Amino acid sequence: MSTTIDTLEQLQALYGEAHERSLRKEITYLSEPYQALVAASPFVVLATHGPDGLDCSPRGDAPGFVRIVDERTLLLPDRPGNNRIDSLRNIIHDPHVALLFLIPGVGESFRVNGRASISLDPELLALCEAQGKLPRSVLRISVDTCYFQCSKAAVRSGLWDAERHVERTSLPSAGEILKAVMDPSFDAQAYERELQERLKTRLY
The missing domain is CATH 2.30.110.10 (Electron Transport, Fmn-binding Protein; Chain A)
Incomplete structure (x- = not known):
């Protein structure tokens, strides 16, 4: 069936x-x-x-x-x-x-x-x-x-329940994700530093 x-x-x-x-x-x-x-x-x-x-x-x-x-x-x-x-x-x-x-x-x-x-x-x-x-x-x-x-x-x-929010550091960072899918030699730490700067200066 x-x-x-x-x-x-x-x-x-x-x-x-x-x-x-x-x-x-x-x-x-x-x-x-x-x-x-x-x-x-x-x-x-x-x-x-x-x-x-x-x-x-x-x-x-x-x-x-x-x-x-x-x-x-x-x-x-x-x-x-x-x-x-x-x-x-x-x-x-x-x-x-x-x-x-x-x-x-x-x-x-x-x-x-x-x-x-x-x-x-x-x-x-x-x-x-x-x-x-x-x-x-x-x-x-x-x-x-x-x-x-x-x-x-x-x-x-529990989408808006603060007690159920996930700690960001418990998951792979954006740089680590890119490294895993792109190239083992990818500099995840450099990417993270540059990303934080882009988030401050290039949102608009």
Whole structure:
């Protein structure tokens, strides 16, 4: 007997019907409460789809860095990074994106599905200025659907519980990770020193 579910009928039989409230809270625009969640969030995960599959990328800045143009439009600035531009390449291939907003200390998260375009409009760049610097580009995201996720995942994981925070030194450093995947002769300590300097001077 197969233990793999591979039809929608099997899946529906296992889980039953969705709770009505979980369906009704999904809307096609940013309501005032939903706008408040976006404005309070300093961190969002951007999901995109490209010719080689899916990608998920973290984006963060001061709360409100994702600008609300109106109830159907968001702006997501692209700050300096590693120039892989995986997400941007994917958007050229497929404009559909998904956003997951997190707010420190808040159990609920907020999800947006929409379509993005890469803009160099000077007015949009200016709206996303930070620390006196403009982003390289801005994603203009048209909202298709949005809804908030209840706090169960955050509660189960203890995500915001300080007593459950992981001590960074208990895990391999960024330099050690690079050394393991790149080259045994890679100077992990030098990389760590340079990284700390970049984090102070090259965030924008």
